[in-house]
Amino acid sequence: MWAALEILTQANFWAATIRIATPLIFGVLGALLCERAGVLNLGIEGIFVAGAMSGWLAVYLGLPLWGGVLVAALVGALFGLIHGVLTVPLGLSQHVTGIGVTLLATSVAYFGYRVAFPNVATPPRIEPFSPLDLPMLRDLPFVGPILGQQTAFTVLAFASVAVLALVLACTPLGLAIRAVGDNPEAVEAQGLSVVGLRIGAVMAGSALMALGGAFLTLSAFNAFYFGMINGRGWVCIALTVFASWRPGKALVGALLFGALDAYQLRLQTITGGAVPSQIFLMLPYLFSIAALVLVARRADYPRALMKPYFKGQR
Amino acid sequence: MIAPTAPDQPDRTPHETRPLVLSLAGVTKRFGNLVANYAIDLDVRAGEIVALLGENGAGKTTLMSILFGHYVADEGTVHIADAAGRLAPLPGGSAEAALDAGIGMVHQHFTLAENLTGFENIVLGTVPLWRLGFGTAAARAKVARLMKESGLEADLDVPVGRLSVGEQQRIEILKALYRDVRVLILDEPTAVLTPQEADSLSATVKTLAGKGLAVIFISHKLHEVLALCERVVVLRGGAKVADRPAAGADRAMLAELMVGREIPARERTPSTLGAPVLRLVGVAVGAPGERDRLETADLELRGGEIIGIAGVSGNGQGSLAALVAGLKAARSGICEIAGYPATRTDPMTRIKAGVGRIPEDRHRDGTIGALSVAENHVLETVGSSENQRHGLLRRTAIRARAAQAIRDYDIRCPGPDAPIRALSGGNMQKVVLARVLERAPRLILAHQPTRGLDIGATTDVHRRLLAARGRGAGILLISEDLDELFALSDRIAVIHAGHLSPAMEVAGLDVRIVGLMMAGHTAEEDA
Numbered sequence: 001m002w003a004a005l006e007i008l009t010q011a012n013f014w015a016a017t018i019r020i021a022t023p024l025i026f027g028v029l030g031a032l033l034c035e036r037a038g039v040l041n042l043g044i045e046g047i048f049v050a051g052a053m054s055g056w057l058a059v060y061l062g063l064p065l066w067g068g069v070l071v072a073a074l075v076g077a078l079f080g081l082i083h084g085v086l087t088v089p090l091g092l093s094q095h096v097t098g099i100g101v102t103l104l105a106t107s108v109a110y111f112g113y114r115v116a117f118p119n120v121a122t123p124p125r126i127e128p129f130s131p132l133d134l135p136m137l138r139d140l141p142f143v144g145p146i147l148g149q150q151t152a153f154t155v156l157a158f159a160s161v162a163v164l165a166l167v168l169a170c171t172p173l174g175l176a177i178r179a180v181g182d183n184p185e186a187v188e189a190q191g192l193s194v195v196g197l198r199i200g201a202v203m204a205g206s207a208l209m210a211l212g213g214a215f216l217t218l219s220a221f222n223a224f225y226f227g228m229i230n231g232r233g234w235v236c237i238a239l240t241v242f243a244s245w246r247p248g249k250a251l252v253g254a255l256l257f258g259a260l261d262a263y264q265l266r267l268q269t270i271t272g273g274a275v276p277s278q279i280f281l282m283l284p285y286l287f288s289i290a291a292l293v294l295v296a297r298r299a300d301y302p303r304a305l306m307k308p309y310f311k312g313q314r
Numbered sequence: 315m316i317a318p319t320a321p322d323q324p325d326r327t328p329h330e331t332r333p334l335v336l337s338l339a340g341v342t343k344r345f346g347n348l349v350a351n352y353a354i355d356l357d358v359r360a361g362e363i364v365a366l367l368g369e370n371g372a373g374k375t376t377l378m379s380i381l382f383g384h385y386v387a388d389e390g391t392v393h394i395a396d397a398a399g400r401l402a403p404l405p406g407g408s409a410e411a412a413l414d415a416g417i418g419m420v421h422q423h424f425t426l427a428e429n430l431t432g433f434e435n436i437v438l439g440t441v442p443l444w445r446l447g448f449g450t451a452a453a454r455a456k457v458a459r460l461m462k463e464s465g466l467e468a469d470l471d472v473p474v475g476r477l478s479v480g481e482q483q484r485i486e487i488l489k490a491l492y493r494d495v496r497v498l499i500l501d502e503p504t505a506v507l508t509p510q511e512a513d514s515l516s517a518t519v520k521t522l523a524g525k526g527l528a529v530i531f532i533s534h535k536l537h538e539v540l541a542l543c544e545r546v547v548v549l550r551g552g553a554k555v556a557d558r559p560a561a562g563a564d565r566a567m568l569a570e571l572m573v574g575r576e577i578p579a580r581e582r583t584p585s586t587l588g589a590p591v592l593r594l595v596g597v598a599v600g601a602p603g604e605r606d607r608l609e610t611a612d613l614e615l616r617g618g619e620i621i622g623i624a625g626v627s628g629n630g631q632g633s634l635a636a637l638v639a640g641l642k643a644a645r646s647g648i649c650e651i652a653g654y655p656a657t658r659t660d661p662m663t664r665i666k667a668g669v670g671r672i673p674e675d676r677h678r679d680g681t682i683g684a685l686s687v688a689e690n691h692v693l694e695t696v697g698s699s700e701n702q703r704h705g706l707l708r709r710t711a712i713r714a715r716a717a718q719a720i721r722d723y724d725i726r727c728p729g730p731d732a733p734i735r736a737l738s739g740g741n742m743q744k745v746v747l748a749r750v751l752e753r754a755p756r757l758i759l760a761h762q763p764t765r766g767l768d769i770g771a772t773t774d775v776h777r778r779l780l781a782a783r784g785r786g787a788g789i790l791l792i793s794e795d796l797d798e799l800f801a802l803s804d805r806i807a808v809i810h811a812g813h814l815s816p817a818m819e820v821a822g823l824d825v826r827i828v829g830l831m832m833a834g835h836t837a838e839e840d841a
Contacts, residue, residue: 172441172448179427179438189382189425190439190489191410303428311384 007266011145016265018150019220021258023048023212025157027236028243028250029164030076030208036168036245037201038181038304042098043083044209045233046105047076051210053109056217056224057116059126068218069153069211076210077203079105084199091308102233110226123223129153153219158251160208165247177201181302184309194309209233238288241296253291260284332359333399335496335528336381336417341390343376350376352553353390358497360395363519363529365539365560368549369572369768370739374532377549378499382419383409395496418490419499424482428475432468432485433457436492460491463525464518479626480511487518498522499530504538508626509796509829516542534572534769535797536565550574573769582780582802588617589653591668591757591788592638594814597647599633608633609812611647617756620779620789621817622803624796624828627762630812631792632674635761638790639671640664652756665694670755672746674762674792676739680746683735687727688716690734691749719748724774740771747778758782758789764798776802796825810834 007013027044034041041047055072059065079101086097117123129151137147168174176197180187184194212232217224239257243250264280336358343351351373358364368374379385381392386406393401394415405411412419426435437453461467466484474482483503490498500519504512519542523529533539539546540560548556548571556571570576592615600607608630615621625631636642637649640661649656652667665671673679681690692701692712701712716730723744727737734742743763750758760779764772779802783789793799799806805817808831815831 170447172437172445173443175430175434175438176443179430179435182427182429183425185421185423186425186427186435186438188409189419189421191408191413192439192443300429 003270004267007263007270010266011142013262013266014146015149016262017255017259018146018154019258020261021254022154022157023215023220023232024236024239024254024257025161025251026208026212026215027233028239028254029160029247030205030212031236031240032243032245032247032250033164033177033205033208034080034202035240035305036181036302037177037198037205038184038302038307038309039084039087039198039202040094040098040306041080041083041101041202041205041209042095042237043079043101043105043206044098044236045229045231046102046109047079047206047209048213048216048229048233049109050079050105051076051213052217052228053113053213053224054210055214056126057112059218060124065129065218069156069214072210072214072218073207076207076213079210080203080206081199083206084202087308088198088202089195091310094306113224113226123225125222126218128217128222129219151219153215156211157215160211161247161251168247178302181304184304184307188309188311194311198309209236212236235285235288238292241299242288242291244295244299245302257284257288260287332361333395334358334401335360335395337393337401338377338381339391339393341377341380341387341392343373343380343385343387349552351380351387352551354549354554356547356554356557358528358530360496360526360528361523362545363523363531363543365543365546366530366532366549367534367536367539367546367568367572369534369770370766371768372549372572373552374549375501376552378419378501378530378532380406381412381417381497381499383407383412413493413495416494416496417499418493418495418497420483420486420490420501420503422502422505424486426474426482426485429473431472432470432474432477432481432488435474435485436470436489440493457488457492460488464488464491464522465514466491466518479506480508483507483515491522495527497528497530499532501532502534503531504533504535506626506794508832509825510833512538536568539568540565548572569769583784585618585784585786587619588786588788590614590616590650591652592790593648593650595648597637597649598645599630599637599642600645606630606632607812608637608814611814613807613814613817615757615788615790617786617788618783619804620783620791620802622799622806622820623790623792623809623814624799624806625794625809625832627794629809630814631761631809633812634809634814635671635674635759635792638664638669638757638759639673640669665753668753668756670750670753670758670787672743672750672758672760672763674765676742676746677735681734681742684733686716686731687720687725687734687737687745688713688730690745691716691719691730694749695753719745719752723748723778740767740774743767743771743775747775751778751782754785754787755782756787758787759792760789761792762794763791764793764795772798796828799828800825808832 027048031041031044051072054075055068058071059068063071083097083101086092087094131149131151138144168178176187176192180194180197187194187197213229216228235257239250239253242253261284264283268277268280334357338354338356341351341354354377366374376385380387383406392404394404394417395401404415436457437448441448457470466488468481468484469477474485503515507515519529531539531543540563543560546556546558546560546563546568547554548568550572592613594611594613597611598609606628611634613621623631623634633642637644640656640659640663643657643659651664651669654667656664695701701708713730719725720727720730725741725744727741734745763779764775767775779789791799791802800820803820805819806823806828807817808815808828810832811834
């Protein structure tokens with residue numbers, strides 16, 4: 001029992017929490033940006049895969065690490081453009097299109113990998129982002145070891161939270177995005193382009209999602225594996241509701257999920273096989289479901305979420 | 315029929331000296347074979363309040379949508395004055411161009427983002443999207459100045475979803491004024507307001523017109539049009555049939571111009587009261603804090619009378635209607651229908667007990683769009699022996715009775731097998747009426763029975779309800795339209811914030827008192 005609590009005092013646990021949360025932070029930010037503009041983007045799972053693969057491949061082919069990050073973002077934006085064009089001006093079902101984008105992006109990523117490496121058993125490795133070495137933070141008690149294990153990519157995730165929160169709350173662009181997800185007629189009547197805003201938001205959101213994938217191959221690990229995304233995208237969709245479409249709460253949700261995941265991993269080693277490990281693996285997902293049950297009933301969905309808008313039709 | 319004023323001989327009035335701000339010439343718009351607007355000419359001068367009248371489908375909305383850039387006219391030209399007063403052609407098909415040219419429109423269904431504050435809605439789209447801020451201080455000052463000049467008061471700093479309908483409308487008007495419009499189009503602006511709010515809107519419109527704003531006022535409330543506007547333009551079947559000063563016009567004449575034929579007067583004969591068909595004692599419906607809940611209602615409705623429920627929608631009418639229809643149960647209190655206690659949620663028992671329901675939203679709750687006219691006609695009685703035998707539908711009989719209803723109720727449709735969604739709102743409502751009235755119900759729940767219908771269809775619904783009253787049915791008429799309530803009801807009760815007032819005899823009842831009560835004042839303090 002004492003050992004179970006002692007986990008919470010380990011710097012290692014908190015460092016893992018942040019590491020596990022980082023891709024989710026990108027994912028939830030991306031999903032909430034799309035949904036704030038009124039578009040559900042279920043392409044997220046596939047966009048994670050495509051971001052992970054393309055960022056890693058770009059670095060493997062010789063680009064610098066930040067070049068890989070940029071490539072991943074561009075690939076994400078491209079899939080966002082596909083999803084946006086199909087769902088916004090053409091008004092197709094956002095569920096069906098999103099699942100389609102996930103299948104497409106996943107398959108393209110796997111296919112690209114096989115084309116690039118036809119005869120490789122273990123994927124080639126790259127040199128990933130190295131932990132930050134900040135002199136003034138290194139020596140802090142407790143916090144130092146936690147932050148010392150993080151990379152610049154994680155800093156980018158936290159910075160994205162602040163930037164997105166600021167853009168949504170304080171800028172004309174953020175105002176227009178919030179409005180277009182609530183009442184596209186209002187946006188149209190004020191002379192702005194509903195289609196442009198929505199496609200732009202979906203592209204930017206998808207780029208963020210792809211960064212979540214790229215974090216896994218460029219920072220958390222050093223290679224691309226099949227199945228490495230493993231449902232992280234779907235978790236982000238759930239966390240978006242938990243976060244009530246607010247960047248700050250998205251950060252909290254992602255960290256909470258990361259903490260649970262990191263905790264159950266350590267709990268497994270303590271119990272030493274007395275309890276089947278699958279039970280522990282379920283914990284974070286059970287938490288997601290429980291949180292949704294509690295939060296989603298009161299959730300204040302963007303009113304125009306999943307409602308296609310056609311100009312001149314009311 | 316009254317001969318329309320020839321548009322090419324405008325009246326010589328002193329207003330002619332005012333500069334022209336908007337000029338439409340020969341505007342025609344077709345949708346396939348349908349001519350929505352035909353060769354419409356319309357001139358509007360600065361400071362002028364012009365009423366645009368017409369039935370549903372007369373082309374008002376199409377014409378205004380062309381002005382506001384939702385549609386492009388097939389023929390004809392639209393000219394609008396620039397800031398210096400020179401007329402320039404308006405590029406079609408762009409709301410942005412219309413806004414830039416100084417045309418503002420307040421739609422009947424507000425175009426507000428409810429998650430944004432009033433201020434955010436006003437400045438939305440007025441600053442290029444790449445800017446980092448709004449220049450908030452200057453924008454605030456401008457809004458404050460506009461509020462002072464126009465007398466439009468509204469809370470700018472809460473999400474507009476939490477504001478009253480009247481406040482939301484004031485935000486909408488401020489939104490247009492903020493963009494320095496020279497022409498303001500108001501589409502059915504008073505449809506959702508209490509009489510007091512409507513009066514204050516009229517005062518605002520007059521103030522704004524006094525400052526040189528041209529106002530196009532779309533309405534079907536003729537007394538408002540006559541009180542507020544100086545010129546009346548009537549559209550019928552897509553063409554302009556009258557363009558004349560409001561002075562000297564009267565309601566009957568305008569109504570006939572709109573409809574193109576004489577309107578039969580509603581006949582309200584005294585009727586004998588029967589047994590109570592609905593009795594509510596201290597009834598509450600819906601959990602505390604729930605929207606549109608009913609807190610207290612005491613009411614006795616007897617056969618042969620119509621009780622009107624006045625109130626701005628969302629004040630408990632929904633719960634009251636759901637209670638009577640059996641879709642919700644009372645949380646406390648006694649509810650008796652036709653002498654029997656109605657305690658459970660059970661619409662079928664209500665139907666069998668003789669409750670006829672005309673729902674508020676005929677598209678959502680009244681009909682099933684994909685089903686045929688005949689199928690919709692038997693929706694509530696499909697289990698009865700005349701409609702089914704051994705679990706199989708008696709299609710021939712159902713179709714024959716639908717054909718009969720189509721003749722009796724003059725339902726314009728291709729036939730009993732046509733899907734009901736292909737029908738116009740008025741004809742759809744006639745199917746609902748036929749379904750309800752055919753069973754000779756003892757209690758009729760008529761919830762907004764004429765919302766969205768034109769004068770012809772409205773008159774028909776009113777006539778049928780009065781006939782049902784004459785037959786001895788008790789009718790609970792829930793409406794936001796005070797004209798309708800006063801024309802049909804024997805007694806009127808007002809609902810506000812879930813509280814239902816005692817029902818008051820209509821004879822001698824002042825519409826202003828009802829209006830004040832709709833806004834939350836009690837009858838005593840205003841008497």
